[in-house]
Amino acid sequence: MLDIEKIGTHFFTTLYRIGFGFVLSISVGLFLGMSMGKFKTVEAILGSFVGFVLTIPATVWAFLAFILFGVTTWSVIFVAMITTFPMVAFSVSEGVKSRDVRYDEMADVFRFSRWKKIRRVFLPYLFPYIIGSARSAFGELIKIAVFTELLGSNVGIGYVLSFGWSVASLYLILSATVIVVVFMLIVDYGVLYPIEIYATKWKGGS
Structure with missing residues (x-):
């Protein structure tokens, strides 16, 4: 039977996978999103592809990842990233x-450099969209990562759930569930939500 110390080890493995997958998801999503929003040609080409990726169930991606990367950490990271970006x-x-293009016009009046325009005008306007989507992606990413581990992994919180089910241990199942839920709430409401509130203050004129 797994003890608390071993469950903690499995949690930190899952935490690493979630963190890596989250960074990749935000990076890929940000790059593609900015490209599609800025260039209509890119949106016409990539928009349908991104939509197609979104419609494929996580189970299919998990099986494909296991074939491509084997039952490894990279499979979990890949599935978490591909389903959330x-x-x-x-x-x-x-x-x-x-x-609003008027912000660009204002920046031109004050003769902002390209970098200053990006830093003081473009990114502040875009940041609420980034952090809002990051909150949604984070919650989904946790569920996908644990689900992928449950399907085929010998380490991680998903494995703890699978092992708990195989030995009919309510203790293991509840322990793993509570750890995941508490972690998600801490990050979402303790980190991401306050950032989102701060990022959207200017919209209320404060």
């Missing part, structure tokens, strides 16, 4: 397209 990409794309 589309929501970031679409949100950022909408943010770029809805941007």
Whole structure:
């Protein structure tokens, strides 16, 4: 039977996978979203592809990942990233397209450099879209990562759930579930939500 110390080790393995997958998801989604929002040709080419990726169930991606990478950490990271970056990409794309051009005109009047315009005008306007999609992606990414581990991994919280089910241990199942839920709530409401509130203050004129 797994003890608390071993469950902690499995949790930190899952935490590493979630963190890596989250960074990749945000990075890929941000790059594609900005490209699709800025260039109509890119949106016409990539928009359908990103939408297609979003429609494929996580189970299919998990089986493909196991074939490509084996039952490894990279499989979990890949599935977590591939299933969540589309929501970031679409949100950022909408943010770029809805941007008020008057902000650019104001920056030109004050003769902002290109870098200053990006730092003081473009990114502050886009940031609420980024952090909003990051919150949604983070919650989904945790569920996908644990689900992928449950399907085929010998380490991680998903494995603890699978092992708990195989030995009919309510203790293991509840322990793993509580750890995941508490972690998600701490990051979401303790980190991401306050950032989102701060990032959207200017919209209320405060």
